[in-house]
Amino acid sequence: MDYQLERKILTFKEVESTQKIARHFLHQGKAVHGLVIQAASQTGGIGQKNRSWYSPLGGLWLSVILLKELPLSYFSGFSIRIGLSIIAELEKKLPLNFKLKWPNDLILAGKKVGGILTDLHSKGDFLQHLVLGIGINVNNEISSFPLEIRNQAISIKDLLEKKPVSLIEIRENVLNAIDIVLESFQKQPIRNLASLWNRRSLxxxxxxxxxxxxxxxxxxxxxxxxxxxxxxxxxxxxxxxxxxxxxxxx
Incomplete structure (x- = not known):
């Protein structure tokens, strides 16, 4: 069975939340496996436990719909597996050293550069659908962030001598990382997840x-x-x- 994303990408200039748009497509029966909702900015981005996620111009803000009927057991530690895969793919292209902070933060130089949100719905012991939300500060100007989060955040550009980074390339790295995890479902389960985490944990x-x-x-x-x-x-x-x-x- 082919679990790879179809990568139908819908882009928007500004939305309240890519997660909400993805849920709308699901409720309307218009979603396909691998549908990607991307926005240049969000006015009401959603983080863990429904906390707000500041997502202005310059960042990568997207939601990916997964629709394959897979056993729920496949999704144990899913956000961690996605996080490990994303930072491995990004490091193939960028001269940076990423870390993870449990459960879903991407870290650069000790500060938060991104996050992962999983919204999973099941039917019995199988996946019904999953909306995977990913936000990464790429070319953002952190100096413009709200004061209460400014000292905790960083962007990829901050560590690359302020050189802009291609959002399309970062998006492709992220989608490749998701595909790698989905492809692993057809192989042996990851038995060294804990040791991989130990090397990457902040x-x-x-x-x-x-x-x-x-x-x-x-x-x-x-x-x-x-x-x-x-x-x-x-x-x-x-x-x-x-x-x-x-x-x-x-």
Whole structure:
């Protein structure tokens, strides 16, 4: 079975959210596997847990629809696999060193350069559809970002002597990365996901403050489980988390 994206790409100048447009196509029955919704800017970009995502001109803002009827077990740790694949593809083209921060942040020079959002719907034990949202600061002017996030964000251009980067090339790198993960479904499952994560994690073996159920836990990141859960050493015990987020480290 061919799982590769069809890569029908619809581009918009400005939208509220590419995720919302993708959901609209799904609800109207007009979506195909691999439909890509891309916008030059978003006025209401969506991040993890429905937090707002600032997405002005200069960045790559897109949503990809996956429609293959696949076992849900294939999607364990999916956003981490996508993140690992994206940064590997970007590093083939760019002289940069990317990291990941659990669960879905792309990191450059210790700052957030992008993020991944997965909106999965199932029917029984199989995928019904998945909308994969990806946002990357590419040519953005970080100095124009809201003050509350300005010091935490970075763009690819910032580390390339302010030279503009082709958004089309970055988009193709991202879509290639998704295809690589989808193609892996036809082969042996990834057995070294945890070791790949350890090499790429921003906070591996470092102390972190972790927000879970409105409580902050202090622990040492000890990697991930085979299904992508975060492992923290707290009071000499290893605890695994499937939700929550790292709010600070070090």
């Amino acid at each position: 906070t591996f073996n470092q102390p972190v403050n972790f927000l879970f159920n409105n409580k902050i836990f202090r622990g040492i990141e000890k990697g991930i489980t085979p299904i992508g859960e975060l492992k923290l050493k707290i009071d000499d015990k290893i605890k695994s988390f499937s939700t929550g987020r790292i709010i600070s480290h070090g």
